[in-house]
């Protein structure tokens with residue numbers, strides 16, 4: 147191990163997966179020390195913001211806040227919409243990850259950024275991390291981190307395809323020799339699926355449900371392919387649009403797969419498009435290596451099967467798909483074999 151690296155590791159070397167839904171923080175040689183929703187709740191009094199909660203505690207407030215309090219997901223659309231509030235969230239989460247010890251002492255922070263992000267977006271992310279107290283910020287392309295975390299052979303001359311399905315976007319990339327040979331991103335992910343469930347239930351059952359409820363329906367009975375028959379049936383609660391009162395309906399796996407069809411077909415379209423764009427030698431590798439799914443969306447029931455059917459290629463869900471990006475970004479800090487995958491911030 148190089149000496150400078152040895153010294154570089156004396157403080158807190160952090161890798162941050164700043165996701166639209168979840169933020170994970172990995173401390174070098176320790177592992178993941180924080181995994182919480184990317185949510186912040188604040189109250190505005192006389193134009194001044196007072197932070198009420200971040201992470202899991204703030205998520206519980208989504209859709210349930212009184213008038214003067216707002217619970218928001220500052221990275222919701224994959225871009226930092228409100229830089230100030232994003233910074234506050236990062237700072238609080240890092241403080242929490244380090245057990246209250248100062249972020250100012252951490253030397254080296256690696257933040258995973260979507261490969262489709264613009265220079266302006268990268269600058270916003272980097273500024274947010276340094277304003278939150280990091281002394282040095284480096285960036286890593288999210289698909290690269292995802293592939294590393296999934297254990298793909300990114301340092302070898304072997305093409306590998308990773309599909310990371312997050313809340314806001316799905317990123318498809320082909321990696322080889324520490325570099326990204328192809329990357330593409332579509333604005334479809336878990337959020338779109340949740341919205342599709344909300345509108346399906348409204349249209350077919352006249353019931354208005356919240357996004358948190360829709361997400362839990364997706365987790366319980368969400369499937370990328372139609373089941374034989376109706377499949378499992380569950381009860382969903384919300385507000386009845388006919389009489390304005392709280393109400394409940396029953397909804398089936400078959401109905402939810404119908405609601406999710408459009409999102410699933412967009413993901414399949416993005417993968418097909420990536421395969422068409424891939425150089426022949428790399429494409430040949432992908433036939434053998436197959437496609438690896440990461441991100442929370444990889445856990446959608448039978449998505450691997452749907453992608454296998456659409457492409458004819460082997461498809462596997464990475465182990466712990468929700469933590470791949472953070473573990474991969476952490477590896478980039480820890481292991482010299484990955485020198486060259488980090489970008490100056």
Ligand code: ADP
Nearest residue numbers: 165166167168312313336337441442443445446
């Ligand atoms: P991001 O990187 O954008 O923060 P994540 O990779 O953390 O996103 O994934 C979060 C998304 O994964 C959410 O939309 C969540 O609902 C979805 N998700 C998590 N578990 C499941 C599951 N079992 N089935 C379907 N979707 C899931």
Ligand code: MG
Nearest residue numbers: 165312441471
């Ligand atoms: Mg992600």
